[in-house]
Amino acid sequence: MYTIYVGDKPIILTTETEKETDFKSYLLKSVNIGKVIKTLNSTDLKAVHLIDKNPEKLLPRFLKLLPNVVAGGGKAYNAKGEVLFIYRNDKWDLPKGKAEGKETIEQTAIREVEEETCVKGLKIVRPLPTTYHIFKRNGKHKIKITYWFEMKTNFEGKLLPQENEGITKVEWLDDKASKKALENSYANIRVLV
Numbered sequence: 001m002y003t004i005y006v007g008d009k010p011i012i013l014t015t016e017t018e019k020e021t022d023f024k025s026y027l028l029k030s031v032n033i034g035k036v037i038k039t040l041n042s043t044d045l046k047a048v049h050l051i052d053k054n055p056e057k058l059l060p061r062f063l064k065l066l067p068n069v070v071a072g073g074g075k076a077y078n079a080k081g082e083v084l085f086i087y088r089n090d091k092w093d094l095p096k097g098k099a100e101g102k103e104t105i106e107q108t109a110i111r112e113v114e115e116e117t118c119v120k121g122l123k124i125v126r127p128l129p130t131t132y133h134i135f136k137r138n139g140k141h142k143i144k145i146t147y148w149f150e151m152k153t154n155f156e157g158k159l160l161p162q163e164n165e166g167i168t169k170v171e172w173l174d175d176k177a178s179k180k181a182l183e184n185s186y187a188n189i190r191v192l193v
Contacts (some may be wrong), residue, residue, distance in 0.1 A: 002059050004132040004143065008187040009040045010047045011134075013058040023047040028058065033065040037134060037141055062143075066134065069144045070099045072109030075192055076122060076151040083178050083193065086116055086161065087169035092181035094189055096146050097165075105147045113151065117170045118160035125150040131188035148192055 002013040017025065026036065028050040036048050052058050073096025076084040085092050097112035099105060110122050128148035134141055161167035173181055182190050 002062070002132065003191075004062065004134060005187045006037055006040045006134045009045070010187070011036065011040070011062075012047055012049045013062055014049055014051055015053060015055050015058070017051055018049070023049055025049040025051055028052040028061050031065070034141070063145075065143075067140070067142045069142050070105070071096050071144055071146040072099060072105045072107075072112060073097070073146050073148050074109050074113040074122065074124075074151040075128060075148060076113055076117075076119060076153060078152075078156075078172050079154050080172070080174075082172035082174050084113070084117055084119060084159075085171055085173050085178070085181055086167045087171075088165070088167045090184075092185045092189075094148075094192065096148075106149065109147065109149045110151070116162045116165060116167055118158065119153055119155045119170075120157070121153045121155050122151045123153065125152055128192055131191060133186070133188050146188075 004011040013028065023046055024039065026048065029052065031050055039045060040048060050062065052061060073094055075094055084095065086095050095113040095116040097116065099108040103111065106124055110124070113119060113122055128150055131146045131148065133144050135144055159170040161170045178193055182193055
């Protein structure tokens with residue numbers, strides 16, 4: 001099973017058929033993804049289930065429905081155990097961005113965290129779950145596939161938001177502040193924190 005977010009509403013890729021309650025089900029191989037996105041954005045439905053018998057085909061079939069954008073990002077911890085958050089588009093988020101050239105996804109993740117926050121000395125500790133969300137750019141929907149990594153650093157320097165990317169704040173948040181920030185964040189970020 002996979003979850004792809006449209007805003008905060010999930011599209012769930014599954015092999016299970018369930019009785020519809022506050023969600024709608026469609027067959028993955030014949031779905032009109034444009035209609036699904038429009039339905040999620042304009043109704044009070046809580047979710048959409050896309051069903052396919054073959055569990056190995058769920059994600060590959062879905063990813064063929066829209067152009068893919070590959071990104072890397074980090075949930076970075078400092079020596080005090082605080083998590084690095086950015087504030088962009090009136091929401092708290094974790095730093096991430098698109099892969100460039102021939103860099104590995106790990107290199108993308110470290111570069112993006114550094115660029116968006118000015119934090120240096122990042123080391124990847126372990127991979128985190130990959131997230132998927134649908135966004136609209138220039139009138140076209142795309143699927144962003146973000147590969148996340150837990151990172152650590154001993155950096156104690158000044159945090160600087162990458163303003164040309166629309167980031168207005170960068171902060172290290174402790175557990176209590178992280179929970180508060182997640183109240184004004186994205187569903188796919190809440191999965192990671």
